[in-house]
Each structure stands twice: as C-alpha cells, then as structure tokens.
Amino acid sequence: MARTPVDSSLTVDILVISAHPDDAELGCGGTIIRHVRQGVRVGLIDLTAGEMGSRGDAATRLEEARKAADIMGITFRENLGLPDAFFEVNKETRLLLVHKIRQYRPQVIITSAPGDRHPDHDKTARLVKEAVFWAGMHRIPTPPLPPHRPHTILGYMHADYVKPDLLVDIEAVIDQKMAAVRAYASQFHIPDSNAPETFLSQPGFLRAAEGRAYGIGLWGHRYAAEGFVAFKIPVLNNLLCLE
C-alpha cells in the first residue's frame, strides 16, 4: 500500500492521519465515505499497526485495514510503521509527516481531536498540528517536494466527548460506515474467544458506536452525523453550503 513520492496522480483532497488502524473508521468513516461518493479523493495514513492492542496481531490488523479501505473506496492507505504506544513527537516524526503532507498535498487534514485520554490519540493531534505548520515553511527541506500547507485541520472524536465545531451528516452512509468498522473483526466481540476482553470487545460496543452517530446527529436536528473540532476557525467562501 506504500506509495512513492512526487506523483500528482496520488495527491488527495482530504488526508486522514490516525494513530491506529480503526481510529479513522470509528471517528470519521461516514465522512470519508460520503466524500468519496462525491468524487473527492481521500487518503489515509495510519501511524502504527496497533500492535500493542490486546487483540489481533499486526498482520491481522493490517489485513483488516485493507478490507476497510476497500469498503470506503479511498484513494490509498499507508501505514508508517511507527511503534504503537511509544512513538514520539520529535524531529524525526515531524519531518516524516511534513514529507507526507507535501507528498499528498491535501486541502483538508482530519486527525484525532486534541486531549483524548489515549496518549497516542493526543500525540497524533499534536504531531499533525505541528507538521502542518512546518510543511508550509520553505526552509524545512524535503527535496524534491515543495512546501504545502492544508487550509483546514479537523479533529474527530474517540471515546471522549468533545463539543464539536461542525457536523457532517452521514445518514445516507451509516450502514457503509459500520461495515468498514466491522472489518476489524479481531477487535470486537467474538463468542467463546479466549482473547483478553477490551472496551471494544464488549458485546454492546458496536451498537454504542452506531448509536453515537445518531446521538451526534440529533444535535444538528439530523438522524446521523459525525462531529469535528476545528484546529482553527473554518472560513467559508460560500454560505450556501450550510444546509
């Protein structure tokens, strides 16, 4: 799934950067699918393979991520192979993401909302925010890739509730979102499994995950939605896109 740099056919409109496989599907899978259906090019980067999770090994999770990517219809999915739980916000990881942002040249980046209780999610939010800034600086060299700065960064929610700045209506694609989530079969409830129980493997988790979309939708007087925090105030060129 890894791509080579400097190929304009691989640039995307929206780039989703997440700590672990399954974060993107749970947090913004409906938004991804809705945009793909409108012809928007969406790419996914997973920082780690999620190998520290209690269930499913790295190879299983990568295969599940590939299936979920197929369901969502995204342009590409790349795993950067950083160490789950132990990656750091440092010069090496900042430059790695600067390179990816300049390679894929998205207008919008979606990542974890800041402040989540899982340290990897919060680290990802910090890393992406910094990398987006540095990606626009001419004196940070990543030859032959020129500088590029996306105009918008949005953060999706994990288990922690964050008051959203905007909602995306996903009623039309909620079933496809949940199909992409269920691609991660090793993470969820498996009857008679000997694997350790986790928050995600409880029998009610998938219903709770789907129910959350309905709950968020009701805030906007819609039936299903995903909520996002804006890292800076979004600016519209056209008020008619507000329905």
Ligand SMILES: [Zn+2]
């Ligand atoms: Zn995660």
